[in-house]
Amino acid sequence: MSLSSKKKAHLLGFIQHGVNSHATGMWRNAKDKINYDFARPRYWRHMAQTMERGFFDAMFIADELAPYNTFENSSDATVRYAVQCPTHEPSTIVPIITGATEHLGVGVTLSTMFVHPYAMSRILSSLDHLSEGRVAWNVVSSYSKSEWEAYGHVDMTPRGERYEKMEEYLDVCYQLWDSWEPDAIVADKATGIYADPDKVRVIDHDGKYFKCRGRHFCAPSPQGRPVIWQAGSSERGRDFAAKHAEAIFAVHPGVDRMKQYASDLDERLESKFDRRAGSVKYIYGLQTVVAETRSEAEEKYERIKACIPLEGAIAWMSGHFGLDFSKMKLDENVKNLEVPGIQGLFESIIYAKDPEGKVPVSVKEAALIYAQGMGMPVAVGTAADIADQMETYMDEGGADGFMLAATYTPGCFEEFVDLVVPELQRRGRLRTRYEGTTLRDNLLSS
Numbered sequence: 001m002s003l004s005s006k007k008k009a010h011l012l013g014f015i016q017h018g019v020n021s022h023a024t025g026m027w028r029n030a031k032d033k034i035n036y037d038f039a040r041p042r043y044w045r046h047m048a049q050t051m052e053r054g055f056f057d058a059m060f061i062a063d064e065l066a067p068y069n070t071f072e073n074s075s076d077a078t079v080r081y082a083v084q085c086p087t088h089e090p091s092t093i094v095p096i097i098t099g100a101t102e103h104l105g106v107g108v109t110l111s112t113m114f115v116h117p118y119a120m121s122r123i124l125s126s127l128d129h130l131s132e133g134r135v136a137w138n139v140v141s142s143y144s145k146s147e148w149e150a151y152g153h154v155d156m157t158p159r160g161e162r163y164e165k166m167e168e169y170l171d172v173c174y175q176l177w178d179s180w181e182p183d184a185i186v187a188d189k190a191t192g193i194y195a196d197p198d199k200v201r202v203i204d205h206d207g208k209y210f211k212c213r214g215r216h217f218c219a220p221s222p223q224g225r226p227v228i229w230q231a232g233s234s235e236r237g238r239d240f241a242a243k244h245a246e247a248i249f250a251v252h253p254g255v256d257r258m259k260q261y262a263s264d265l266d267e268r269l270e271s272k273f274d275r276r277a278g279s280v281k282y283i284y285g286l287q288t289v290v291a292e293t294r295s296e297a298e299e300k301y302e303r304i305k306a307c308i309p310l311e312g313a314i315a316w317m318s319g320h321f322g323l324d325f326s327k328m329k330l331d332e333n334v335k336n337l338e339v340p341g342i343q344g345l346f347e348s349i350i351y352a353k354d355p356e357g358k359v360p361v362s363v364k365e366a367a368l369i370y371a372q373g374m375g376m377p378v379a380v381g382t383a384a385d386i387a388d389q390m391e392t393y394m395d396e397g398g399a400d401g402f403m404l405a406a407t408y409t410p411g412c413f414e415e416f417v418d419l420v421v422p423e424l425q426r427r428g429r430l431r432t433r434y435e436g437t438t439l440r441d442n443l444l445s446s
């Protein structure tokens with residue numbers, strides 16, 4: 001295969017607007033947040049410029065709306081061990097990130113459950129303008145009971161109904177985003193006509209969950225609508241992703257599960273939604289620990305793992321899956337069942353030890369695997385080792401790119417950019433310049 005015909009990786013930096021992202025205990029790492037404060041713009045400017053230096057498509061900001069409280073029916077362990085807590089509001093940093101860069105996009109996670117679609121579409125149009133067309137929306141539906149309680153609900157809406165509600169939610173957003181014709185704004189100072197009302201449709205939606213009557217309040221944004229991103233992995237979630245998403249984020253512990261996932265999604269795209277396989281990007285979670293030598297990388301990995309507090313790990317796993325693992329013994333095996341929380345990530349635990357899911361995983365093992373980086377495969381070694389692993393996932397697992405999970409920041413992305421990026425470029429596996437002007441142009445390019 002010639003260098004130019006090889007599939008190139010899309011890279012995303014996976015992080016949260018908080019003290020700790022997806023490696024539990026990362027704030028304890030001796031290298032984490034030296035001279036930087038996650039709650040200040042300087043940190044975000046630095047992170048953004050690092051990712052742009054490495055030709056990443058985007059920074060991807062995960063979010064949840066309140067501290068997890070499934071473990072022991074309390075958020076004490078979440079607070080005590082900084083289990084993604086504190087986490088600040090994610091959309092507020094988008095203009096800082098895109099203001100510090102020219103090409104880097106931002107994927108922002110915003111829940112559909114407690115904000116009316118009229119307000120959501122306005123926020124996202126505004127962000128698309130301010131980022132000059134570099135915003136993606138990770139569409140989620142609040143899987144954690146803590147979020148529902150914080151927003152005043154006694155019970156959570158079950159998964160099936162959440163997806164049904166999200167269908168209608170997106171429908172309203174699409175109607176609003178598509179309601180201004182491209183030439184609606186004339187801005188004629190002589191006549192005093194700014195925009196032609198005949199070209200700005202009034203939405204009149206009266207559905208099962210939402211009512212919306214009015215015109216979209218924002219002028220058409222550079223991308224028209226944000227890049228739609230989804231990470232649903234249950235049966236219902238996969239269909240939702242196959243119908244709506246332009247890029248899908250999934251976590252699979254190894255290449256066999258990746259392969260199964262890609263062919264399942266391809267099948268859904270083509271048979272159910274008349275979309276071409278290959279038209280949606282499959283982005284898989286990956287954690288990397290790189291160093292000049294393998295032994296140095298292994299040592300670094302051990303230091304990362306040593307930061308994990310077991311109770312914090314179990315609290316995180318309980319929060320994500322919606323099951324209170326304090327009720328189980330540490331050596332009890334985790335069973336494959338449909339969980340109320342994030343089904344796709346639960347499967348990354350069940351299949352952590354073998355692709356058939358036959359080798360049992362105990363609660364303690366599950367918690368420690370999960371706490372390292374949400375069940376993502378971990379590539380530890382030299383730049384060449386890591387590039388080898390990424391190539392396998394692309395060529396055999398159907399990956400179009402990788403969501404790179406933070407292990408300590410700043411630091412881990414700098415190391416990846418300095419060491420792995422040149423190796424990927426040398427192999428023809430990563431762009432050497434940005435092709436387009438919007439995030440959609442860059443992400444959906446080959």
Ligand SMILES: Cc1cc2nc3c(=O)[nH]c(=O)nc-3n(C[C@H](O)[C@H](O)[C@H](O)COP(=O)(O)O)c2cc1C
Nearest residue numbers: 062063109140141231232233234237249342343344
């Ligand atoms: C890799 C991955 C990352 C996710 N990140 C978030 C997130 O940041 N915030 C959130 O509320 N949900 C997140 N989710 C949850 C989902 O997008 C989805 O709402 C949830 O998984 C329930 O659907 P499912 O059971 O079909 O997966 C994530 C899911 C996966 C698989």
